[in-house]
Amino acid sequence: MPSFLLLLVLGAGNFLLLQDRWKVALSVYQTCPKDKCVFLFSGTPSELGDFEMLATAAKIPQEALRWEPKATNTAENAFFSLPLILEEGFSKVRIITSEFHKIRAQKIFAQVWKSYPGDISWQTGTEACPFCWSDETFHSLNIATDIASFR
Numbered sequence: 452m453p454s455f456l457l458l459l460v461l462g463a464g465n466f467l468l469l470q471d472r473w474k475v476a477l478s479v480y481q482t483c484p485k486d487k488c489v490f491l492f493s494g495t496p497s498e499l500g501d502f503e504m505l506a507t508a509a510k511i512p513q514e515a516l517r518w519e520p521k522a523t524n525t526a527e528n529a530f531f532s533l534p535l536i537l538e539e540g541f542s543k544v545r546i547i548t549s550e551f552h553k554i555r556a557q558k559i560f561a562q563v564w565k566s567y568p569g570d571i572s573w574q575t576g577t578e579a580c581p582f583c584w585s586d587e588t589f590h591s592l593n594i595a596t597d598i599a600s601f602r
Contacts, residue, residue, distance in 0.1 A: 455489050457517075457541040460502065461528050461548045461556065462494020468549055469498060471578030473505045476547045479574060480511070491535065493519040493528040525556050526597035529563035542569040550575040562598055 460476045463469040480488045492502040522528040
């Protein structure tokens with residue numbers, strides 16, 4: 452397995468959250484030894500377009516960018532990104548999300564990534580979303596349903 456750190460940046464429902472997650476990922480990237488960090492952006496094509504714009508503005512080399520364009524929710528982030536990570540053999544993954552989203556995301560990834568043999572860590576942005584806080588309770592009730600839809 453490569454000793455690279457893969458920064459898995461989860462898509463977000465709006466640009467403020469997406470930008471906050473990007474800033475967190477970029478700060479980690481900037482502390483990595485040269486050529487030892489790779490980004491994987493997981494989200495909708497629109498979200499990936501925003502990430503691409505941010506990565507281009509930050510002059511991130513194309514070889515450090517990976518894209519997962521199918522995910523429309525957290526369970527899909529987990530399901531669709533895992534095969535890409537296993538295929539390339541990354542042994543360390545840092546999942547970047549928002550603080551309010553972390554608990555639900557951890558529950559989902561713990562179930563979906565049971566077979567992942569590498570190290571997983573988490574880092575969060577602090578940007579709050581006015582409609583997301585109340586929305587998390589509803590989404591948390593659907594974790595089992597979201598995961599079951601892929602089995």
